[in-house]
Amino acid sequence: MIRNYLKIAVRNLMRNKVFSFINIFGLGLSMAVCLLVILHVKDQLSYDKFHPQPGRTYRIISNITNKEGNTSTFASTPLPLADKLATDFSLIEHLTRIYPVDANATNGVKELRLHQAFTDSNFFNIFGYTLQSGNSHTALTSPNSIVLSKEIAEKFFGNSNAMGQVLTFSELGDFRVTGVMNKPAGKSHVEKDAYLSMSSVPLLEKTGKLSAKLRQWNNITDAYTYVVLKPQVKEKQLSQAVTTISKDLVKQSTLTGKENYAFSVQPLNKIILSEEMNAPLGNTGSRGKVIAEIVIALIILLSACFNYTNLSVARSLKRGKEVGIRKVSGAVRSQVFTQFVIESLLTAFLALVLAWLMLNIMKGQPFAREITSADELILDAGTCVWFLLFSLFAGLLAGVLPAWALSSFKPVEVLKNLSTVKLFLGNNFRKSLIVVQFTLSLVATIFTLTFFRQFDYMDNADPGYRQDHVISIPLAAAGQPLLKHELEQLNGVTSVAAISTLPGREVTGRTRVRSQPGAEPIAMDYYFADPGIFNTLHLSLLAGTSFPQQADSAQAEQYIVLNELALQPLHITSPQAAIGKSIWIDDSVQVQIAGVMKNFSHRGLAVPFIPLVMRQKPAAYHYLVVSTATALPASFLKSVESTWKKQFPNQPFEGKWLREDWAGGNKVNGTVGMLGFLTLITITIASLGLLGMVIYSTETRRKEIGIRKVMGASIAIIMALLSRSFLKLLLIAGCIALPIGYLLGFFFLNIFANRITIGVDILLISFAVMLLIALMTIITQIYRVAAANPVNSLRSE
Structure with a gap:
């Protein structure tokens, strides 16, 4: 019996190749995301399993x-x-x-x-x-x-x-x-x-x-x-x-x-997947992130399963007479139900194969790394079992409802007039789901475009210091003087300076500054750097000078440079008034203000300006920054590496262009890719759902369309008639999604101190993309039905 069911299932898949491809592709796409999440959760749950007394360790x-x-x-x-x-x-x-x-x-x-x-x-x-x-x-x-x-x-x-x-x-x-x-x-x-x-x-x-x-x-x-x-x-x-x-x-x-x-x-x-804590140790994972991943994956899977159901019902209306004849011939409902469930499971297992192929294609891509790492994509026995069980779950989820509905057909009704058969709470329920799907798609598109525009703006905005044509080189303090001298001799190098931490992402630390002993302490960021840093990074001095050149490092540490935002909490009225004043750092260290520099985004453009102290301490320098001329070949970094190798032949060279290092540190390309990937999946699944609605509608209205054509209706009139209701659904989705997407983007942008505004162009482009994709989905199917020969649909009459 099972063998016969499988034969029929394979024949139906082969007979309707396009329909089968759409079903398998849609389900496989959603399953690929679910498999990524399964791998990530499985990996997170594998932590801390090899310690000797886990039950007594706290x-x-x-x-x-x-x-x-x-x-x-x-x-x-x-x-x-x-x-x-x-x-x-x-x-x-x-x-x-x-x-x-x-x-x-x-x-x-x-x-x-x-x-x-x-x-x-x-x-x-x-x-x-x-x-x-x-x-x-x-x-x-x-x-x-x-x-x-x-x-x-x-x-x-x-x-x-x-x-x-x-x-x-x-x-x-x-x-x-x-x-x-x-x-x-x-x-x-x-x-x-x-x-x-x-x-x-x-x-x-x-x-x-x-x-x-x-x-x-x-x-x-x-x-x-x-x-x-x-x-x-x-x-x-x-x-x-x-x-x-x-x-x-x-x-x-x-x-x-x-x-x-x-x-x-x-x-x-x-500890693993516990609540998020301050000062975490190592990778403990995030319970909230994992739950969010699971919820998103289930939503995508449910949406795909609904589409599968909708498409299956629409296409299975052609098989209504087959169901009726089988029942008249003696088949009971359970046999018909089993037949449709097996077809669904076969589709799900084929979708699993496609999902695994997609998973391997996605492996190593930036958006996939946002969810899971490449070394987690290992097919072991345990993973195979998880995947097979998940495929079984997805197949049953997608197939049980249409199997139950189609097996409930009464032979007299389906053999007499199939168009009178109503499924799944009628059309309104399915229309509501289409609106929800396209609303989610449009909201995701608006948010992704806003996210991309914001970080593109931050990539190109002026942070207040030089990023282009600057090379950063990690280096211990002891090796800096000689290498610095050698680099300064290279053609194309304009200046070299040492600094404790590269600006743009983090600071060396926080310190407490007092205007006088006993005064209220003021928290400020700090860097250690040598006097050349101002020329190398093009930092503007509003008053005073950079650090005075001192032979004695202890004397050099007595001078500091503040940014202009640090003056207000110290009750200093102007940059000029600050020069020569003494302040206290870390409660006991007295230092003198040598200069005041213009504010710059030392923590990145996402963060507002923060009071900053620049000090000297050669033992704390961990980077050399090399400023170069603008017209240099791309191979110039190799020349710097050669100079490095002369001084440190056995150490790896880790120098990078500061702009590239900063962009890589943002780690937003992967996030943009992940959002774009999820948006593409959401739109694809919504389009498949719309396609299912179009197929269902046109299949049940074939005789109506045939009569209209016989009475003189043109293809254009019929296409307009059939498209009208679907365009209304898209407009309703747009009316709901545009304000939601705008508010979501607005709240997201408020995280950043420097940000773009959500213009009408973002909303219109997002809606136009969704409308274009939806129209392409609708028109191709409707034109095929509208252009069909009415004789074929009216022959039985």
């Missing part, structure tokens, strides 16, 4: 409530919390802190920027990382010990044994390699290039190489505390312990602006 998190009653949750905790838990309570079997400190490291030959953290010797007892070399129980016991990931060890030492080798950090000193980790057995939110022994921190703080934080309860964003409870201890007991500590802390605390200070407990298996 992270302590912080909850801060300010005077206004607003509560913020932090994934981090103060460094002293771990010692307090260990000494005051006997609940914990293992405990560790993770204290991230990124820095440049060198082995004398190569220098790399490492993402690293200080941690306790219990780290390997809590997390399931194993060592290829070294002893996991003692590797992080001694001060100045470091454990490297396998990848970093190979970058530094190649195939040589890394054990016992020394890495030098520019700000931390020498560390000896005491372990090399194996490749992790899975993914984890705790992933660093290297782990340094926590026992190194006291001496580093004592010598001033690290800020004193080991005993500071005030700094809640510094460290992450993880514990493994003893077997008999419950989570409630740990919660009570951290609550007791936080209550005692609030009683003794003098923290300003914090009305409540509380710790709470988070199980390890609840």
Whole structure:
């Protein structure tokens, strides 16, 4: 029986090739998006599965409530919390802190920027990382010990044994390699290039190489505390312990602006896809983003399934007599129902094959990377099962309703007059769904076009500093003077300067500035840079000069340059009045204002101007910026690389044009591509739904059309008659979508300090695109019916 059903299903698909292609393509397109989401969710749920005691492992998190009653949750905790838990309570079997400190490291030959953290010797007892070399129980016991990931060890030492080798950090000193980790057995939110022994921190703080934080309860964003409870201890007991500590802390605390200070407990298996927190550690995913992805995918799938249903019914009206004859011949409803369900499942499995092909085509594309990474597109046994179950679900979702409706046909009705058969709550229900689909399509088009226009504007707007014809080169402070001198000798180089962080995306840090001791502190951004930065980046000075040239670096650090926005909170009336004035930084450091520069968008054009301090500190410079002449060949970057290789032959060159680096850092191309991709899918599925409505309408009105043609109606009149109702649906969708799309774009643009306005052109272009696509969908089908010979439709009369 099943074999016969499959034969009939295959024959029907082959007989109606165009119809079958539209059905499979529409369903496959929506399934491709769903498969992307399935892969992403599957990948997110695979994190932190290889750690040894997941059921007894917890992270302590912080909850801060300010005077206004607003509560913020932090994934981090103060460094002293771990010692307090260990000494005051006997609940914990293992405990560790993770204290991230990124820095440049060198082995004398190569220098790399490492993402690293200080941690306790219990780290390997809590997390399931194993060592290829070294002893996991003692590797992080001694001060100045470091454990490297396998990848970093190979970058530094190649195939040589890394054990016992020394890495030098520019700000931390020498560390000896005491372990090399194996490749992790899975993914984890705790992933660093290297782990340094926590026992190194006291001496580093004592010598001033690290800020004193080991005993500071005030700094809640510094460290992450993880514990493994003893077997008999419950989570409630740990919660009570951290609550007791936080209550005692609030009683003794003098923290300003914090009305409540509380710790709470988070199980390890609840970290992934948990609520979004401040100061997160690693990739914990976003519950809201995943839910949004699932909802969007289901909406697209439901829309495609509705279209499949609509098209199936429209085309299956031709099979009404077949259903009637089968029933008259003795077939029961369940047999007819099974036949249509099997056809739907076959279509769904063919759509799954197409979706997998689309998925591999999309792999690596920017819009696909916004949802999932390329390494997640791996077809293993578990993924195959998920995909097959999903295909079964999609097939049943699309096919059950038409199968139920078509199998309910009464033989007398369908054999007598098929046009009297009404399906799915009549035409009004289907028309409403078409309006909803095209409304969503038009809103998505308006938003995507607004998004693209905004970021295109930001790409080309003037940020207040030079971006074009500037090369940025990451480099440790120790190697800058010689390389800087060599670069200045190159033909085409106009100036070279050093800076701590590249402007445009982030700042070096935030500092507190006072106009005088005891005054209210003012938070300001800061950079460290040498005097040449103003000429190199074309920063305009409104008063004073750049930093005075000082031979002594300590003297050079006594001078600063402010932007003009920093003057107002310091109660300085004009740029000229600021020159020579003394202010205090970080409560105790007195500095003198050497110059005032014009405001520029150092955090990017999306953010309004912020008070900014520019200082000198050669040890903090991490980039060279090279200003070049405008008329240079594209190969000039190779000349810069050659100069680099002379000084650092064993280190990779990572220089980039600042404009390209800034554009890449925005990461909007992928988002624009993703929005465009989803908009295309939405419009395609809406068009297929409209096509289903047109087919259904023309199939049920064939005899009417034939009579009108016999009575003298022209093709143009018939096309106008059949198109009128569909154009009304499009106009209704436009009336609903245009104000919604405008408001959505307006609220989105309000995020940006510098923004475009949503003009009439955006709305008209979006509506015109939707109308053109819809008309192409309507006219091709209607013309075919209107031009048909009326004899064929009236023959049976």
